[in-house]
């Protein structure tokens with residue numbers, strides 16, 4: 001074992017965060033936790049992890065579930081593609097692997113939605129295979145530790161970081177080592193200015209010695225999210241409101257209210273509702289502004305309420321739903337302000 005690995009594991013033994021997915025050798029549970037943790041804070045995942053596993057305790061239970069139920073258990077966690085991939089992956093385990101989670105990194109990597117990072121995390125944590133698991137935290141720690149000062153978005157640089165991480169992973173306790181690196185990145189070697197005085201690796205850290213840790217890693221430039229204006233129309237018919245289940249890739253399978261791109265004057269709304277939905281709407285009024293930031297888009301929404309005849313038929317692909325029915329549908333967080341208005345009105 002390298003000195004770096006030994007020091008890091010000793011630090012981990014003293015400082016490991018006590019998390020429900022730690023200390024288990026269960027590939028399914030590691031898969032669920034690692035999928036939930038992608039782009040999501042640990043605090044947020046804590047409230048979902050136990051509930052999800054209570055509902056889907058093993059891979060066969062998840063595979064047998066309806067997608068609607070899986071999405072419902074994911075509601076509010078965001079990036080719903082992760083839930084759909086997990087569900088498809090569980091079916092794949094049943095069909096291609098006879099119901100047993102695959103045991104090699106290459107086979108794990110074949111599961112839907114599983115990339116190099118998740119495959120490495122499952123293989124090392126659940127099966128003690130000495131392979132790296134390189135996520136954003138690990139990229140940061142390794143860039144600083146090894147003094148990698150090139151753009152980490154470039155494939156060859158990413159490969160170099162992975163190779164450096166792989167060279168450090170010990171044969172003994174590889175899963176703990178990978179989790180220790182993640183923890184170090186999350187709590188000590190944080191973005192911006194790291195807490196080097198608390199770091200077990202400062203004696204061997206290139207960036208610490210050079211004094212440029214706060215400038216590393218060199219990250220690829222991200223395009224800012226594109227703003228899109230929407231008029232969101234909450235169309236009531238008697239004690240029900242109009243909704244549809246999205247078929248678009250983004251937020252696929254989630255339920256939303258009618259949304260029309262661009263903002264327009266109120267009197268033009270009744271025209272677009274007639275044209276797009278075939279409904280004759282009255283009493284249209286503006287009620288609130290709302291905004292939701294996704295990775296690539298910012299939805300700038302104006303919320304309107306409108307009323308149609310209580311006997312009006314829902315257009316094809318749409319449903320009028322009651323407040324009670326709404327509670328069983330998976331509605332994206334982007335619609336949070338709209339849901340609040342609807343609940344007040346129904």
Ligand code: SF4
Pocket residue numbers: 141144145188189190194195196199200201202203205206207208213
């Ligand atoms: S010494 Fe500082 S920069 Fe280097 S790994 Fe530790 S916390 Fe990160």
